[in-house]
Amino acid sequence: MTDTADRFISFTKTTGDGYRKNRRSIWMCSSCAMGLWWMSFLRSIWFEGWGKNRILIFSMKKMTVLAAVFLIAAGVFAKEPVSLVRKTMKVFVDQKVISGSVTIVANKDKLLQLETVGVANLARREAMSEDHLFWIASMTKPLAGVCILMLQEEGKLSVEDAVEKHLPEFKGQWMVRERAKDRLVLERPPRPITIHGLLTHTSGLANVRSPRDESTLAELTLAASKTPLNHAPGIRWQYSNAGINTLGRIVEVLSGERFEDFLQKRILDPCGMKDTTFWPDKAQAKRVAKTYRPDENGALKEAEIYFFKSSLSNRNRTPLPAGGLFSTAGDMMRFYQMMLNGGVVDGNRLLKKKTVKELTRTQTGDIKTGFVTGMSWGLGFQVVKEPLGVTEMFSPGTYGHGGAYATQSWADPKTGLIYVMMIQRAGFSNSDNSPVRKAFQQAAADQFAR
Known part of the structure; x- marks a missing residue:
């Protein structure tokens, strides 16, 4: 690599x-x-x-x-030359690092460039198109953060609230003081976990296995509440899917709606994100790009999406706020256009401008965070604190998130550019630090940011 x-x-x-x-x-x-x-x-x-x-x-x-x-x-x-982004992505397709990609460069008002390269299905040689859906995995998390801040705007919560205020099952939690092969020593944490801690992955909430296939968010949250914290809240960063799923349950309790319905009504529909869903229907399922990983010889072989044990269209599957969505490059562009426009889309205000700033500013102080050097955390969003390595082409304050199979979406408020890269590639040692990501972002920045 x-x-x-x-x-x-x-x-x-x-x-x-x-x-x-x-x-x-x-x-x-x-x-x-x-x-x-x-x-x-x-x-x-x-x-x-x-x-x-x-x-x-x-x-x-x-x-x-x-x-x-x-x-x-x-x-x-006068024929337009092949774009630098297209040339760049084709290198990775030709070298069989990825099967194909959909990339977008945009600003807050319009699409600047869309490129489709390679194939979505190697067996069928199905050309990649802008209509293909991808499992965006943890790119779902920023949308969960936006849902929470919408409730804060309505006065239904504060991000500084203790989680137990809204979910009583979290009262009396334990914390691991000592962990050894033959024993586990527990103690009470010095303070309860907060919604802010869930949003920034500093709560100490441990990841838990789903109690059963097709668990509800209420069941997942109950299991998380009975699991000892890994550390005292607020002292260190530890990525927690359980924490983001708990946010989804808070949305349900305070809104009186299922998380997926709140998300649909308050974000997906207003932003025109018609192909963003937890459960692709039959027509959408046919447009889901296949996932690939390298075999022992370096060739790409098809891989299953490990999150899902049943049909993609199975609506009994848990709508995981931490990573359950499928989407398209165009839909993710529209979400980040709303953010760059200060919470406004098509003339409709979804968020206050100051709320967008709260979501996308560094909230973790000097705590070291993942997944690459120079990063910090906002409220559900990753935030570039110091542009280094894979983020060196970004400005400080650029925000976004990546997904398990190397999808990426980022918005740079200083240059006004939105970067969306959709691929389905398992097996990178760090999907946020993949050479494909850096290559795409650098090519896009060279072409549009200067």
Whole structure:
């Protein structure tokens, strides 16, 4: 994988400036073609315009021929070059790192570029398209955070509330003081866990197994509440799917609606996210891109989505706020456009501007967080604190989230750019630090951020 990354770095160094130079050359060629056409036209008028009437007819024929030649030349010379992003993603497809991708670069108002490369299904050689759905996994988490802050705006909660205020089953929790092979020593935590701790992964809440297939959020939350905390709340960062799922249960209790219904009504429908769902219907299921991982020889082999034990369309499957959604690149673009617009979409305000700022500012102080160097955590969102490595092309304050199978969505408030990368690739040692992610983001930044 290191070789792939190295090849990409040398590739971008040689093609980044070349792309811009090619665009200038194309413009010059087109201008020359236009100039030659006008010279030929004036020549035909000068030398033939003084003849008999039939000469005028001949000139018109000549003009038609010249116009056709010009249009052909203009079409050849003015053809948009292959984008740097497309070239970059094709390298990874050709090297069988991924089967295919859908990428988007946008700003708060419009789509700037959409590229589809490779295939969504290797067995059928089904070309990747913008309509393909992907399991976005933990990219679901920011949407759960937005749901919670919507309830705060309504005065139904504060993120500083103890979780037990809204979910009494969390009263009297235990915390691990000492863990050894032959014993487990527990004690009471110095303070209860808070909603803020759940949003920032600093609660200490341990991940738990689902009590049964197709558990409800109420059942998952009850199991989490009876599991000892891994550490005292607020002192360190530890990624917790259980914490985000607990947020979903809080939404249900305080709104009186199922989490999936609240999400649909308050975010998905207003943002026009028509292909974002916990349960792809039969038509959508046919458009779900296959997941692949490398085999022992480096070839891509199909892999199952480990989260799901039943049909993708099984509506009894738990709608996990921590990672259950499927979506498209276009839908994720619309969500982040709403965020960059300060909570407004299509003229409708979903969030206050100050709420968007709270969601997307660093909330973890100096606590070291994952998954890559220089990161911090907002309220459900990852936030770039110091751009390094895979985030070096971003501005401080860029926010977003990645998914287990290497999907990524990020918004850079300083440059105004949105980056969406949809792939389905298992087996990266760190999906947030994959060479594919860095390559896409760098190519997009080189093309649009400068």
